[in-house]
Amino acid sequence: MLNMHHMNDLRRIDLNLLVILDALLSEQHVTRAAERLHLSQPAVSHALARLRDLLGDPLLVRQGSGLVATARALELAAPLADALAQVQSLLAPNRFEPASAKRTFRLAMSDYGAALLLPGLARALREQAPGIDLAITHASREGMQEGVLSGEIDLAAGVFPDLPAELRSTPLFQEHYACLVDRDSLPVDGVLDLPTYLARPHVLLEMRGSGTPEIERALTAIRERRHVAISLPHWSVAPQLIQGTDLILTVSSQGLLNIDPRHLLVVPPPFHIPSFGFVLAWHKRRGGDGALQWLIAQVQDVLARRGT
Template identity: 50%
Template sequence: MNNLSALDLNLLVVMEALFAERHVSRAALRLNKSQPAVSQALGRLRLAFDDPLLVRGRQGLELTARARAMQPALDQALAAVRGLVIAELFDPAQASRTFRLSMSDYASGALLPHLMPDLRESAPGVRLSIQTRSREAAMAALVDGDIDLALGVFPDRPAAVSESLLFEENFVCVVDRDTLGPSFNLTDYLARSHVSVGVMEGHADEVDVAVSLLGHTRDVVLTLPHWSVAPDLIGGTDLVLTIASRSLTDMRDDRLAVLPAPFTLPAFRFVQAWHSRRDGDAGLRWLRDRLSLNL
């Protein structure tokens, strides 16, 4: 680096955005700055580090080898600075803050009925804004800073995203009991048509993966993003629903039978995930603790 005096914290924030977006206009939008201002900042960064940092590639701008080597240290440095800024004690009784969370209606049903009475009593100025995103979109939103916390199952979590386990969950099968024969084995299961719950159409979930490992596929006739309504669609049909057991706590339809899956379906980890740059955020840490305590 040739000119340390030419570098300030604002330039490092611009560099972080440029490294993440790899596009000057998108970095400008992310920073709420003009494109010329970001271009000028990139010129200063190139001069300070004596490296182009971003160069033209086949798919747009790409990081140079120097930039790729610098990125982890840059992320850690800015996370530390942000931690200093927001490390003051969080007083939930006096706080006025909105937390942005991504979770499905399954997660909302499992967590919010326990969490909200606690928040209303201990932190009346705290508000929650809930969004529903696919797993991939939730991880991208954490990285981009568009949400504070993601709750769900994230097997492909980016390295910069941290997580803590909330609970482990099992799948069960729901069928109309009048359609049950003397057995409910794998052959009976595969002979039925299926209801599948998923945010992304055509995306193979844990059930599809387990069935495919046995050399089979399911005949899915309905895919929907809502866990809560799915059990209501089974009564009076020959359909089978394979669903997380916690989503059935309020099931009141006497026509339905809940059965173990007739093949091995591993339990899955339900976690809360956040970007590691937010490790020093006392308010977010407090919210994570409340979620863990209110299960």
């Protein structure tokens, strides 16, 4: 929520100075801010002096070889980003032209999310909007949300049960868990029962942002625990660990669409694990950004074509 005192501070300053202040707070470096804005370094230094005078605060203070934002500057950063985003949405053309657009979008997602979304999204962008680049980052759920809140991330894909009020989201699909086992490690009927599940060793994917806490909570609900023999921070090698072993991998079912059915078997968990929503999240101030809304539609289209 915008603090009206901060908004009143910002309304006293002309728009060009606000743009420079935003760049300075982001870069915390006069020369880099000047390069980002295509201005001279003296012009940005002069603007910083004017901002300090108008706001009655140093805003950026030297520390070592760089600059550090003051407490007042940090308080202004969020309402300033809101104000500039609102102006940008007012001035931006109503129509977004993908074929001629030049822009970089910063997306946050787990390894799992990247495997689901990126191949199809990359093809769509190369065909329809070759001037749009993607910068992908990986963080915890909390880290992704913080990135969207601060403006460092344009769009986050993941499992977000409790989004802050400033964020908006759209569901991509409802997901459930499944178990991956070696085909020869189960009885002839191919059923994985609870005693077998609890007795066997497990592979745990501790991918940031992927939603693995749900499995442990579901086991706690039935007063059981499992033995984790191998824990991994990434998805790609996990299915290969199952083949030829007694290990069990319990993961989101969408990640098991392309496993080798000759050697591996996908079976339901022998206890209830609640399903969950996989969503796209962005800041509400970006609602009027036609380019971002177009990108969201492309992600939705990728999944629709994938048959999820």
